[in-house]
Amino acid sequence: MTFTKAPLRAGIIGGGFMAETHARAIRAAGGLVSVAAASSPERAAAAQASTGAQHAANSADALIRREDVDVVHVCSPNASHEEYAIRALEAGKWVVCEKPLAVTGESAARIVAAADIAGLTGTVPFVYRFHPMVREMRAQIADGALGTPSVINGSYLQDWLADAEITNWRVDPAQGGRSRAFADIGSHWFDLLEFVTGDPVVRVSAQACTAFERRDGSAAGNEDAMTVQFTTQQGVIGTMSVSQVSAGRKNRLHLEVSGSDASFAFDQEQPDSIWKGTTSGFGQVVRESPMLSADAARLSFLPAGHPQGYQDAFNAFVADSYAHFGDSLPPGAEHGLPQLADGLRAAQICDAVLASVDGASAWVAIPAAFTEQPHRQQSTQQSQ
Structure with a gap:
């Protein structure tokens, strides 16, 4: 795959510590922090300042629709992850979604399904893998x-x-x-x-x-x-x-x-x-x-x-994510990259743990793990 635009342009939904961590990693990977959005225009302005984004969007939807966003980083509260990740995938954007990927296994499965339908992929920052x-x-x-x-x-x-x-x-x-x-x-x-x-x-x-x-x-x-x-x-x-x-x-x-x-x-x-x-x-x-x-x-x-340390691991995670989106990850390195299926796996384990708590510490089985096949389709924005 050959990109017609470089570097990758990121939109960050959310503010605070994690948004700032993502922003530093995006720059370290050679990406551009293009747009920030949060729960209100005022908070979006604050997020723009804290992340160093070029622009602020009045809403998450407005950020997702922008033509100067190739990758959407979802750093908002957990309950919103499904909505924003799916909307981004449907808009032809790659996704980097904070963990937990979703608040239930069913919700996480819908994100994985949306990526499959869109022919795109996403990653989840289980960054301790990158030490x-x-x-x-x-x-x-x-x-x-x-x-x-x-x-x-x-x-x-x-x-x-x-x-x-x-x-x-x-x-x-x-x-x-x-x-x-x-x-x-x-x-x-x-x-x-x-x-x-x-x-x-x-x-x-x-x-x-x-x-x-x-x-x-x-x-x-x-x-x-x-x-x-x-x-x-x-x-x-x-x-x-x-x-x-x-x-x-x-x-x-x-x-x-x-x-x-x-x-x-x-x-x-x-x-x-x-x-x-x-x-x-x-x-x-x-x-x-x-x-x-x-x-x-x-x-x-x-x-x-x-x-x-931690930021170095996060930087390496985003660098590998962006290389994966660009089909330039070194052979074999994809096996270490936490993708959407890994986020689904974590949600399924969490479901089982909660079911055990509900059952007075009863033993609960976890569904078999599976491996997500990496998609190689271009982002809509990159192909324009």
Whole structure:
């Protein structure tokens, strides 16, 4: 495919931290932040200023209709994702949609179906896949370093809602969805688990808690924390905890995979290394390009000792997304790119977890995972 216009022009729906993160990544990928939109013209003007967009649109629909937008980045509240993503796809735009892709599996499936009908594709920012040491951990596990896998454990802990006086649109189920902690960050953990091991989760048993009955004077609408036990397709058992009320934990995603020959662990707050242990000893595997697998080395662009972090991972995600849209992604790299089907997968796991909570921690099966076939059709705007 040959583009007639470059660079790709992005429209961002929504404001705040995530919109700014997307904007920085768009520029790093060589894209242009063309238009910003939010819930009102006033907020759109603020989003234009915070993202550095060239223009502000009075509504999401107005942004989607613009001819100077090739890719729509959906960074609005979760409940609006389905509507905006489908409208963008129907308008011939590629989509980068924040996670959760949608608030239910059925809603996410409609987005995937709309992309298939449009002959286009989209991506979902499960960006922890783009830490080089995650790729190294994945490569070593794929090479059989684990031996016989035995158990998986971990957690994703934050503290930004550890005060009952703090609230946010995510606390409101009408905007954020029925699940908050799990849908927002637990989805990252399970995506990383399946990505690193290649072993899909087939059933879950969960329990949830709400730490505060009320937040800022209003009834709390979704969970603050959750624990989940699970079984994978290969019969490996595991547990994980997710919390947004764990004082002192800012963004601690920890995943450990154990086996008969070796165990591996990744800690997002120390992303430049992984822990590797065997029965004869343990230590850190650090990000040093000559030692890395090819997939990890591709994403390791700074010399060892110069830390790469969250924004670097996000930049790499958007760069690969844009290369994918332009049919210029290196061979094999598409296997690491989280696409709409991965967003659907996360929504299906969330549905199962909530069903288990409703059933007093009953075991609930998860539908079989599937792989989205990448579409190579041009964006309508690019072909004009």
